Amino acid sequence: MRPSTASFAFLSLVSAVNGDIHQLIVGTFGTEKLYTLEFDDSALTLELIGNLTTNAASSWIALSHDKKNLYGTSFTSASPAFVSYTLGSATDIIYNTTVALGGNCSSSKAIFVTAASESPYAVYGTPFGGNAECGSVISVDENGVLSDVIQNYAYKSTSGVHGMAMNQNNTFLYSADDSANTLWTHSVDSATGELTYVSSVDGPVTGADPRHVAVHTKGQYLYVILEGANELAQYTIDQTTGIPSFENVTYSLIPSDVTSSLYWSDEVALSFSNNYLWATSRARSTNSTGYISAFSLSSDGSIESQLFLNATTTSGGTANSVAPSSFSDQFVALTDSSIGFVQIWQLGTDAASASVVASVSIEDGGCCANAVWYS
Structure with a gap:
């Protein structure tokens, strides 16, 4: 059960009194850069503190389980x-290596990467575009650095997987196949990290x-962004087989009075406390805004209600990617690629709304893709 309004207000007060400094790392779609931002959760300020030139733009970045390594797609x-x-x-941030996916996906681009939170800490990546019918499992060395592709596994000829998520104990990996309108389940070998259909x-x-998926920590529910339908769908996961089932629970990520074909929904993520x-959803035209929404969850992870649906300040471009903070339910980072910025949104004390409290512009022509909270 989610906290009461009074409890949430108390937690907000504690956070305001005991302010702290936090860092985020941000990737890009077209410029070979990584950016570091610093957020003060008391003063509600966001500053650009790091600008690293890299050898590849990363359309998606992910931290290792211990935050000692950062993995990215080599989008360029x-x-x-x-x-x-x-x-x-x-x-x-020190560059180590680039690992090619290989296999039968040579003409597409890497689009997504995620890292296991349990040993052997394998990393999983997928391409998107032409010939994107496979994914890769990449091993890491004793320091967590990418090592070798240990498995190229198959989806299907029409596939284009845009997002993946593992359950908390890393026994199943779920893939959102945007191009083939399919949701995939693979089991994970606990010794090697390799996948079985x-x-x-x-x-x-x-x-x-x-498009993107998230798994509740209790493992009973899978949340799926339906990019084309502009909806968030809730799936129930069979606790024996790991297979998710759709039970006709959906929530719109755009208002009822807009044309669905003018939008494409993007990202889903759990808050700090779960x-x-x-x-989020994005607008296909830069003349329109995207939308951000939050949902309350029961203790088992089932959705209780949609709390609000607020317009974002821009279309979001190809981003409008949401990254809840790793220290509080109050804050979430939102990225934009139509102009190039990162915003911090704060959940209202009644959890019935959210608003922008800090922002940094990064107008380099390729920023911003997704953000990860380092601290």
């Missing part, structure tokens, strides 16, 4: 590949187009 490479950095701090199910309707779920 001619063929799909993944990059690995060692983190001494949020601004001490379990199931694939079509999206709820033709053109639903699953009491809330955040989701």
Whole structure:
């Protein structure tokens, strides 16, 4: 059960009194840069403190389980590949290596990467575009640096997986196949990290187009962004097989009075306490705004209600990616690529709204993709 309004207000007061400084790392779609931002949760300020030139733009970045390594897609490479950095701090980012996906996906671009939170800490990556019918499992060395592609596994010829998520104990990996309108389930080998096919199910309707997914920590529910339908769908996970089932629970991520084809929904992520779920949609035209929404969750992870649906300040471009903070339910980072900025949104004390409290512009022509909270 989510906290009461009084409890949330108390937590907000404590946070305001005991302010702290936090860092985020941000990737890009078209410029070979990584940016580091610093957020003061008391003064509500956001500053650019790091600007690193890299050898690849990363359309998606992910931290290792211990935050000692950063993994990214090599989005500007001619063929799909993944990059690995060692983190001494949020601004001490050292390039290590680039690992090519290989296999039968040579003409597409790497689009997504995620890292296991349990040993052997394998990293999983997928391409998108032409010939994107496979994914890769990449091993890491004793320091967490990307090592070798240990498995190229198959989706299907029409696939284009845009997002993946693992359950908390890393026994299953779920893939959102945007191009083939399919949701995939693979089991994970606990010794090697390699995957075994379990199931694939079509999206709820033709053109639903699953894009990104998140799994509740209790493992009973999977949340799926339906990019084409502009909805958030809740799936129930079978606790024996790991297979998710759609039970006709959806929530719109755009207002009822707009044309759905003018929008494409993007991202879903759990809050710090797992009491809330955040989701976003983007506008296909820069003349319109996207939307950000939050949902209250019960103790088992089922969605209780949609709390609000607020317009974002821009279309979001190809981003409007949401990253809840790793220290509080109050704050979430939102990225934009139509102009190039990162915003911090704060949940209202009644959890019935949210608003922008800090922002940094990064207008370099390629920023901003997704953000990760280093601290």
